[in-house]
Amino acid sequence: MDIQNHYYGHSAAFAHHCGMNRIHHIPGLVQHGWTVKSPVLAQFADFNDRGANRKRLVWTSASRGYSPEGPENLFPDGSSMITAVGAPFLYLQKAVQDKGGLPDRTLGPLVLPLHGTALVKVSGDHDGFAQEVLRRDGPATVCLHIEDLEHPEIYSAWTDAGHSVISAGDRRDPQFLGRILWMMASAQKVVSNRMSTALLYAAAAGADVEIYGPDFQLGQNAETDPGLRMRELWPEFYEPSPDNAELKRIADMELGVQDMKSPTELKSLLGWNSRSVGAFWDYWASGPLEKAQAVLGLRKRPEGAHSGEAGLSPIHFLRHPLKHLPSPLPKLTPAVAVEAVRLKESGRL
Structure with missing residues (x-):
């Protein structure tokens, strides 16, 4: 019922x-990213x-x-309002793996700095992080959020340090997840300066995973930034030499391997x-x-x-009205998302 159901190519992976x-409307809400608290909040x-008639798929x-x-x-009667289905990433990964399409590990270090959005800003030292990556891991490939690419000072911090910059694209692009x-x-x-969806x-x-670098602040209020809670709940990810087999076990649990459904289910x-x-009405009007x-x-x-949005006024949201409005469902077939793993070779990634 909301555009978030189709963020990052998730509905495309499900459809495949x-x-x-093709992709259809979903009569409910689908989790679009890993969260430190319940997706309901x-x-x-x-x-x-x-409402009991509105599914919440986590x-x-x-x-x-x-x-x-x-x-x-929980609903007022005590029944659960959420149903776990597994992350779309897991379904896409399985589909590509079953087709023998996963690439070899030929890419060197990959860095994903903590990013914000048009609504929630991130403040931090990209120059310092870029230099630290260069010292510890050498020249790396850096995946910047598409909105960070709009800031020349962030882009140049990484390229001036000798790193290559790419992006996964806009979150409404159905090939994003591929x-x-x-x-x-x-x-x-894979390196980041904070635990995140991408790190999971x-x-x-x-992949081997490591967290280091300056701790960027997410949002305007340091008290609502979930960074400290991440360290407390998932200390294994913050160890200097993490056990990557253990990190995979935790990631599988957090992404819901145990909750994946059959195509029929x-x-x-x-x-x-x-x-x-x-569902059509919900998506275009009531939602x-x-x-x-x-x-x-x-x-x-x-x-x-x-x-993370604490303290923001309605005017702040209305500066970006199109980011809240629905758009036509992706026209590309879900199968195209699987082929997105080959975009690097074609020069489009």
Whole structure:
């Protein structure tokens, strides 16, 4: 019902797993990134009607950061409002692996600095991080968020230090996840200055993972930055010489390997067994209206929701109105996402 269902090529990966040749609307909400707290608060709070008819599909039933039985995840009658289905990355990785399409580990160090968004800014020393990577790992490939590429000082911090810069593209691009998979499967080592979705992907893909560098601040309020909580809950990722086999085990759990569904099960959970006028209406009309009401403060968000956006006024959100509005569903077939792992060879990554 919301554009977030189609972020990063997630719905494309699901459609491919379900054997479908196009993407459909989803009557509910799909988790679009790893979270330190429940996705109900972190990603679904703009739609806090707690309605039983609105599915909330999350990645895992076993995160250290939250419990499915937590009060924020329960309907008033005590039943769970969330269903774990596994991360779309896992489905795409399995599909490419089954086809024998995973690349060899020919890419050297890959670096993914902590990034912000148009709404939540990150402040930190990119110059210092770039120099530290050069000292410790030599020239690296650096994947910058597409919005960081709009800042010349961030781009030049890395290129001036001798690193190569790439990007996975816009989050509405259905080939985004394929590019990320290619990077994680081909990199010998993946580095970041904070635990993140991408670092879990790297560990799940079997790459060596290491966290070091300056600790950037996420958001305007240091008290709501989840960096310290990450260190407390997942200390294994912050050790100087981490056990990568253990990191893979943790990543598999956090991404929901144990919760992956068969094509038949997933298709049913996504509401793709039949067309739904209600899902279409939710996506284009009622969903955007509910989100606008939440942004403008006309609809109450639950306590603890969107902590990284604390202190932002409605005017801040309205500076980027198109980022909140729905757009036509991706036209490319889901199968194209699988072929995205070959984009490096074609020079498009």
